[in-house]
Amino acid sequence: MKYKTDNLPMLSIIIPVYNVEHYIERCVKSIIDQEYYNWEIIAVDDGSKDSSGIILEKLSKADKRIHILHVMNGGVSKARNIGLLNAKGEYITFVDADDMVKYDIYSKMIHEAIANKCDIVQCNYEELFENGSIRQITNSKKGIYTNKDDIIIACMERSIYANVFTKIYKKDVIQGIMFDEKISYAEDLKFVVECCNVSERISILNFIGYQYFLRSSSVDRSIINEKFLSVISVSDFFISKYKYNNFVYFYVEKNDVLQTKYLIDRISSQRGKMQKYLPILRKRILEKKDIIWKSDIYRNEDKIKIFLLCFFPNFYYFTYYIYNKFVKKSF
Template sequence: MSTKISVIIPVYNAEKYITQCIESLLNQTLRECEFIFINDGSTDKSKQIIEKYQKLDDRIKLLSQENQGVSIARNEGLRVANGEYIGFVDADDFIAKTMYETLYTTATRNDCDVIVSNFESEIEGHKTITKYSFPINVTLNKDYINHEILPYFLKEDNLNTGWNKIYKSKVIRENKVEFPEKVPLGEDGLFNMSFFSFADNMKYIDYTGYFYREVEGSATRNIVGKDYFNRAIEVYNMKLPALYKDLLEEKEIHKLRSIKLIKSVMSYIHVYFTSSNELGFSERFRYIETMISNKEVRKALLVCYGELNGTAGRYEKCILNLIKIKSTIGLYCVTAYSRFRNT
């Protein structure tokens, strides 16, 4: 049986959710899959749970390594993958039983290098579906990728993830596409920028088969272990693939990256003003005060304020203007009121 899709699943201390993840994979209507689990130094029972299922289904492969991070784990999975296409799943999440059949059928119908779909997020009990404004179910050529998709990665975060896509293995192998190692934030985005720069075509489908669960200790919840803002600054200043210099003028690149940084700051304000047992209020207050006064933020705000203010909703405009006047107390009041209204 030839393998149509290799699914790579990095695992680190995921025992609470991994059973649901594994069962959602094994229940796929597309049977010709392999599921490559990389145990990244887990200290809980994750490895034993995977081994139990491995005895029941030989499509499960298990590799183990010392804790080295998600990028090295995924690259190890890429090294041993045999599938025609590659998919990624996080061990805390799960997928619909038709997901890989839907994406694979779409990919092979037009020999696409990559398929993009929607995903559902559950954060603090609230579920949202991320969709895109790209043409639906249309084969998009390299010109579209160069002028719409690659710039999109500079401006937005919501296309960065690898979960809601399948990638043609041949493109990955021939161009040595991999996840950057020792990059604490933004590794998914850099992988995608690299892959899409080599892709000849793609397709976006209005289908939701991936279910993302934000859990305690995840990259978006661990506000003590993850210094979001400084990492966002690193992404803002990060060296881009050489292709971007040929696609866009430096001024346009700077504007798109500025938009992304300010949007990140706006989201971090909400994260840090949400009650937390990890940090006291005064520490969170000072963090935001430092963030909105940062010289890179002030520079980025000057570049993109007009565009963001022109497209933002009422709440976002309020946050944006409070950042502009450096009103930390105003930001606290507005975010507190927003949380009160949404409870």
């Protein structure tokens, strides 16, 4: 059933596109097949060197709701910002060019936004692997959030997911909020938190609407470089913003500790110039160790790992390196 009526609000779907000639057509067709009809696609071709732009032009000729912007390569954040500046819809969402959406995702989310007067609506998603396996991500807590502190805590705890693509946003509410083009990692989380911070009502729905495709060829997830350190700058942004809110601050600190530990784990799993950052990152956790021991918001598993990291760092680094090199790769 197609929801084709002028009474329903337009949804702007922003797709940053870069060298995805093997995936972009199926992505767009999953949107064309939506039962919700009143949408526009803003596909920002970010200087693709393959035939992605040509494929988009062909799709645009067949469906006038598809708009193509060809720009010089500036990265995913800049491409999304260009999309935001050109969006005409009452609601906005994002799709990655190699992903797909299920046929009813936007009819359900728009209906929820209207029925419960929500500024943001979120659904669950699933990860698709190249070998055909699927992992469903359903750890969000269904309900409507109206308390600002609870909203930010839900962001830090990932009940409100750190990604931008599982949500629709009311354009008037998030007007002026843009992606930080200076950072390469955790830019989604920063954008989501800033949008949530200005929202009065956020609804979390318990259905899987988005399909996130994990390509082994798109990025080697075992490699880490200086760009990953932008995770720390995003953590510092949150710490500065919420340092006077005692209720939220514990969860902001927890996010910082776990994000820092994530970086340490990634760096420990390889050998190279990034090793020089281990003492700096470990110091961030050492400064907070007393708070961590006393807090009940950390899992015991995390506390044990942090204890080993603080007091037996070389053992921790070596163990994680061995685990990633021999054990993890065997599964």
